[in-house]
Amino acid sequence: MLLEMKEITKTFPGVVALDKVSFNLKENEIHALVGENGAGKSTLIKILGGIYKPDSGEIFLNGKKVEFNSPLDAKRHGIAIIHQELMLAENLSIAENIFLGKEFGSPLNLNFHKMVEESKKYLQMLGFEIDPQTKVSKLNVSEKQLVEIAKAISSNAKIIVMDEPTATISEHETQILFEIMKELKEKGISIIFITHKLGEVYQIADRVTVLRDGKLIGTKNIEEISSEELVKMMVGREIKEMFPKYNKVQDEIILEVEDFEVIGYVAPVSFNVKKGEIFGITGLVGCGKSELALGLYGVYRTKFKKFIIDKQPLLELKSPQQALKAGIVLVPEDRKSQGLVLLLDVVQNITLPNCDIFAPSLNIKWKKATETTKKQIKDYNIKVSGEHQKVKNLSGGNQQKVVLAKFLLKKPKVAILVEPTRGIDVGAKIEVYKLINNLANSGIGVILVTSEIPEITGLCDRVMVMHRGKMIEILEKGEITPERILKAGTGLVENV
Numbered sequence: 001m002l003l004e005m006k007e008i009t010k011t012f013p014g015v016v017a018l019d020k021v022s023f024n025l026k027e028n029e030i031h032a033l034v035g036e037n038g039a040g041k042s043t044l045i046k047i048l049g050g051i052y053k054p055d056s057g058e059i060f061l062n063g064k065k066v067e068f069n070s071p072l073d074a075k076r077h078g079i080a081i082i083h084q085e086l087m088l089a090e091n092l093s094i095a096e097n098i099f100l101g102k103e104f105g106s107p108l109n110l111n112f113h114k115m116v117e118e119s120k121k122y123l124q125m126l127g128f129e130i131d132p133q134t135k136v137s138k139l140n141v142s143e144k145q146l147v148e149i150a151k152a153i154s155s156n157a158k159i160i161v162m163d164e165p166t167a168t169i170s171e172h173e174t175q176i177l178f179e180i181m182k183e184l185k186e187k188g189i190s191i192i193f194i195t196h197k198l199g200e201v202y203q204i205a206d207r208v209t210v211l212r213d214g215k216l217i218g219t220k221n222i223e224e225i226s227s228e229e230l231v232k233m234m235v236g237r238e239i240k241e242m243f244p245k246y247n248k249v250q251d252e253i254i255l256e257v258e259d260f261e262v263i264g265y266v267a268p269v270s271f272n273v274k275k276g277e278i279f280g281i282t283g284l285v286g287c288g289k290s291e292l293a294l295g296l297y298g299v300y301r302t303k304f305k306k307f308i309i310d311k312q313p314l315l316e317l318k319s320p321q322q323a324l325k326a327g328i329v330l331v332p333e334d335r336k337s338q339g340l341v342l343l344l345d346v347v348q349n350i351t352l353p354n355c356d357i358f359a360p361s362l363n364i365k366w367k368k369a370t371e372t373t374k375k376q377i378k379d380y381n382i383k384v385s386g387e388h389q390k391v392k393n394l395s396g397g398n399q400q401k402v403v404l405a406k407f408l409l410k411k412p413k414v415a416i417l418v419e420p421t422r423g424i425d426v427g428a429k430i431e432v433y434k435l436i437n438n439l440a441n442s443g444i445g446v447i448l449v450t451s452e453i454p455e456i457t458g459l460c461d462r463v464m465v466m467h468r469g470k471m472i473e474i475l476e477k478g479e480i481t482p483e484r485i486l487k488a489g490t491g492l493v494e495n496v
Contacts, residue, residue, distance in 0.1 A: 010055055021040060032207070048068075274445060282485060339403040376405040382398050
């Protein structure tokens with residue numbers, strides 16, 4: 001056995017994060033580690049990576065007991081971790097990030113040329129065509145994730161831990177990553193793969209271990225367990241319907257754009273969204289879907305021939321304030337950096353973008369804000385100890401519900417949701433899907449921007465597929481299949 005973690009226990013104030021959890025990893029194995037948010041997966045991995053020290057329990061590598069006092073200790077023992085929270089130096093280039101701590105040359109004379117050339121090899125392995133001298137700060141979330149993966153691959157580790165590596169990359173990039181994982185496995189590298197996407201577990205894993213509420217539920221060979229049994233182990237109950245869909249599309253058009261261009265990012269596109277419709281926008285990383293969403297919200301410079309929202313023409317769109325005034329809200333892709341102030345509590349986070357509701361005359365009406373927050377907590381089923389709990393202490397799924405609650409409090413006409421289920425567990429995903437249906441049924445036009453093909457096929461009424469900044473085609477309900485989406489998304493269909 002390559003790695004054995006025996007009866008690991010870790011407590012934080014008032015919380016038992018891990019309760020005598022055991023986990024092992026064989027040589028040449030891809031071992032999936034799954035469970036809902038708060039199950040203890042990240043804590044277990046942080047102990048393996050030397051970030052936390054266990055309260056009790058032992059770790060063995062190749063039969064020898066080891067102790068990690070720091071992340072550097074873990075790296076020296078051949079363990080590389082791609083954390084869910086990206087750990088990149090934003091002010092450095094891609095190449096400098098990939099070789100950070102293992103630079104070529106001497107401290108006084110670094111060989112940047114060699115780092116750039118070597119970086120190209122790892123990026124090409126991932127199908128990521130970009131200049132390695134590009135600063136990381138200029139990348140979007142998906143592209144940063146690919147850099148993290150390249151960085152881990154370059155470390156020559158014996159064990160690579162991938163914590164949600166596919167959360168922000170498309171189906172196409174995911175398949176490329178899986179091929180790389182298989183190649184690494186053949187070269188003698190073992191991989192611990194953490195994911196909320198259970199379909200991926202069956203595609204790539206040899207074994208799967210399930211944690212729930214800090215406890216080990218079980219470890220199974222992948223061929224021994226059905227997806228229904230796996231979900232039941234994770235959530236403690238049966239899930240009958242993964243993609244609930246009950247929205248009713250109305251005839252009335254709520255948003256219509258013609259020749260809408262995001263300057264420098266997206267070529268002119270024309271489409272409309274009806275009341276009650278869930279309109280999907282999808283494509284590979286770099287296709288322009290996120291930039292289109294931000295353009296529709298007034299973040300990027302745009303120009304257009306026509307922009308009509310709820311029968312009212314918009315003459316210009318130069319800021320999010322204009323978009324909000326017109327009735328458009330956007331739920332951002334990265335909830336932690338763009339959607340929440342983690343050090344503030346739930347009431348403060350919900351109040352912050354809604355000062356027009358709670359502070360019409362400068363003074364915030366905290367009583368009204370608190371009562372409204374209590375209602376939002378109930379309506380969105382946000383699991384909190386109280387409305388004044390700090391947002392940083394909530395699980396990913398509950399953080400996402402706070403983001404939805406705070407932005408949708410404005411009662412918009414159009415809601416743009418960018419990757420709304422990224423990094424949240426299966427139970428929380430289903431709750432978000434129900435919220436999306438409820439939004440549509442309230443008469444809102446929902447634009448769902450996502451790389452998740454199952455979400456697109458399971459929830460959307462129509463879908464726009466993009467490739468390299470262009471709209472390729474709009475698929476009607478009967479045409480929305482994974483094959484059709486991937487064909488258009490990879491540019492094998494000529495744009496309409």
